[in-house]
Amino acid sequence: MDPAVAGRVTSVLPLKLSGVGLTIGQHTLLKDIHHTFTGSSISVVMGHNGAGKTLLLKICHGLIPPTAGRLQWHRPARAKRPCVQAMVFQRPVLLRRSVEQNIRHVLKAGRIAKSETGRAVQQALAMSRLTDMASRPARQLSGGEQQRVALARAWAARPEVLILDEPCTYLDPAATLEVEQIITAFYDAGTKIIMATHDIAQARRLAGEIILMHQGKIAECAGGHEFFGGPCSDQARAFLEGRLWTRGNSI
Ligand SMILES: Nc1ncnc2c1ncn2[C@@H]1O[C@H](COP(=O)(O)OP(=O)(O)OP(=O)(O)O)[C@@H](O)[C@H]1O
Numbered sequence: 001m002d003p004a005v006a007g008r009v010t011s012v013l014p015l016k017l018s019g020v021g022l023t024i025g026q027h028t029l030l031k032d033i034h035h036t037f038t039g040s041s042i043s044v045v046m047g048h049n050g051a052g053k054t055l056l057l058k059i060c061h062g063l064i065p066p067t068a069g070r071l072q073w074h075r076p077a078r079a080k081r082p083c084v085q086a087m088v089f090q091r092p093v094l095l096r097r098s099v100e101q102n103i104r105h106v107l108k109a110g111r112i113a114k115s116e117t118g119r120a121v122q123q124a125l126a127m128s129r130l131t132d133m134a135s136r137p138a139r140q141l142s143g144g145e146q147q148r149v150a151l152a153r154a155w156a157a158r159p160e161v162l163i164l165d166e167p168c169t170y171l172d173p174a175a176t177l178e179v180e181q182i183i184t185a186f187y188d189a190g191t192k193i194i195m196a197t198h199d200i201a202q203a204r205r206l207a208g209e210i211i212l213m214h215q216g217k218i219a220e221c222a223g224g225h226e227f228f229g230g231p232c233s234d235q236a237r238a239f240l241e242g243r244l245w246t247r248g249n250s251i
């Protein structure tokens with residue numbers, strides 16, 4: 001990563017999670033999550049299926065309120081401008097409209113000045129290499145292309161924080177690389193990235209920090225180099241070696 005951007009602080013960050021937990025019915029799904037997301041790195045959330053990655057991201061994005069603990073933004077997101085956060089899901093949810101109209105819709109919702117709309121749309125199309133597909137119906141595109149539309153929409157919104165939930169799950173290696181280039185462009189432009197992935201090679205390429213989730217808790221949190229160089233916890237070692245970790249199953 002460009003060292004020039006290290007240490008930057010966006011206006012809504014850091015995001016501090018203190019004792020965050022989530023219980024639905026009889027089930028405690030997240031417990032005792034303590035973490036501070038700063039603006040200086042790409043944070044990658046990893047862990048087995050069902051470990052709690054998506055729930056954690058949804059809580060960070062405000063889609064689910066935690067039932068324990070609290071989230072504290074440096075400055076409340078809503079006090080700033082209409083869109084400081086964006087979230088892109090495994091399967092993007094696109095409008096039944098053209099690629100360009102999908103992007104324009106976000107700009108309308110963000111109340112960007114009309115005079116800037118055209119330029120912003122062209123920029124978002126270009127950065128996601130969708131200029132030639134601008135008039136195509138978004139829902140008819142391939143999975144990789146649709147994911148790029150979702151990222152172009154996010155780009156148009158110029159979020160300070162971009163949350164990505166396994167954005168490359170259904171993509172081939174070339175499409176994955178394209179998405180990673182877009183993620184890096186966001187990062188270089190000053191956007192904080194918080195993303196979940198199962199792809200260990202991708203995490204190695206992108207992560208400034210790794211948060212390993214295990215059964216609803218953070219099992220280990222470390223810098224990318226440290227984590228892949230020699231993880232501290234048994235859970236992390238088991239995860240990297242592709243072994244199931246069964247000790248201490250109860251949350
Ligand atoms: N609304 C809900 N009600 C009850 N349980 C839920 C709910 N949403 C998620 N869960 C459970 O919480 C656990 C964590 O789910 P989550 O989707 O966060 O896992 P994940 O780490 O993202 O897994 P994956 O890698 O498969 O995407 C799972 O066991 C899931 O079944």
Ligand SMILES: [Mg+2]
Pocket residue numbers: 053054055165
């Ligand atoms: Mg998930």
